[in-house]
Amino acid sequence: MNNNLYPLKFNPILKDKIWGGQKLKTILNKESDLPNIGESWEISDVEGDTSIVSNGSLKGQSLKDLLKNYKAELIGTQNYRIFKDKFPLLIKFIDAKEDLSIQLHPNDELAAKRHNSFGKTEMWYVFQADEDSNLIVGFNQKMTPEKYLEHLENKTLTKILNFDKVKTGDTYFIEVGRVHAIGAGVMVAEIQQTSDITYRVYDWDRVDDHGNERELHNDLAIDAIDFDMPDNFRVTYDKTENQSNEMVSCPYFTTSYLKVTDNLKKQNHHDSFLIYMCVDGEANITANNITETVVKGETILLPAAIKDFEIHSKGATLLEVFA
Template identity: 50%
Template structure:
């Protein structure tokens, strides 16, 4: 029997975090039962956290099994040429009830050498932000290791760092080595390389339920930090019923679709696309099949699906390689 390909959705992988809350349930309809749910991993191939399809003919298979069966149809030839059968991206929704640790991620070379992993270039799209919420991203001015260590030791590292007030729709692009933290009261959609490598450098001196502080990675971070200023906030202008480019980097390209009525989507690239619905609801038509989605849904469009129609009122992140 010939496989009839369709948009894939996955069972969310939910993560409790010391800084998490309940907005993944109240805002994004995720099936959390905890009061400290911090992350919903929407599509992942991180070892130990591999996403499982929850719809259609492939339901119950994990994403690696699906790719193994249908590599070109799912990933596309251009992705296979670069990454083989590895799915190169990780998609998350994050609810920060409290500040996340101040942290950074190593580049590809360091991550490969130390952790046999990809690096972690990432972007954030702010879905919701409480009054006075902020993100911490990058140095205010070019600095150096000694200055950084002195501020870290004196617990005034924030004096060196940018704090951005944020609101719904703000976009930040974080190159590897950029010091950052998601602030309390923010829900973000996060797109990143497939990696779970984080160097935590300051955690606000908080302790867990057992009275223990979380591990810091002070030494590992030193040669991974970019001590130069980096422009991270991305300005863009939405175009109604069009696909607007927002972030382009070697690892992924993100567009925003401001859907208000109908968008006829002709996908020309031979690569998969992921849609993350950050607001509203919509239907997607593939051939004679119609699928319905709402805010908080994430779907993988196989590379072999080319002609699609979107209808509704929604804001969508469109991510491809």
């Protein structure tokens, strides 16, 4: 193992959003003067928003620097073969004070052709939800492009959308082409492909401080919507303590639920980095004789070269992610 590598933390990149609130400050202790913090990008290699290491001997280096210097030791041999000096995932916490726009994301093929980008397959883990808050995922009836466009034109889109009431722990897998939105009062942890391509189809007729509506992308969206998707977006998973319980596995990432109530000796058997998002409690992660603490609302990256490590906690809930 490369002795220079250890559990890495990064400075969160906070995003002001028209629909954002203050929970990322009040609940997750993110420091910011922004009035409407909608997103905290925990680990990002999106152009113009590259994460910077916040701990240890590599503090101040960017994720791009790490990729150039450590290559497969950071992300794994197969990942490096596919992605080169590009980190494959974007990791976020999201706070929706108001409803997000109704949106969807293109697949890899469309995103590459139109935007020179990856598609955006993603998942949500609800870690706080106000009473009676919703996620919007998919349609509530069999849908055709013609019927969809008719409702879009008549501003009755919400009549055909599926609203799900949610609570802490609810998990959703959002494939490309699926219409969706996070509802007001919901905070999620989001794991996704590295992409910032979103097609907005309806934004609740909102205007900004200057009276302008946000741009919609309906011409692009109509080709990107998959009208034949089954209603398989709700994720069920085990919560057995002190072991990794798989939640979502797709070609881009695998995420597991890990409730730690003991001292765990862990091994990374994957040809990949490991990411731990702490969604409750706190844990100490020790690798290469270096211990880092991760608390609720924090994220930590274990480079692929680290194969043996320990997690100590009396009750942390972690999302474990690899690519």
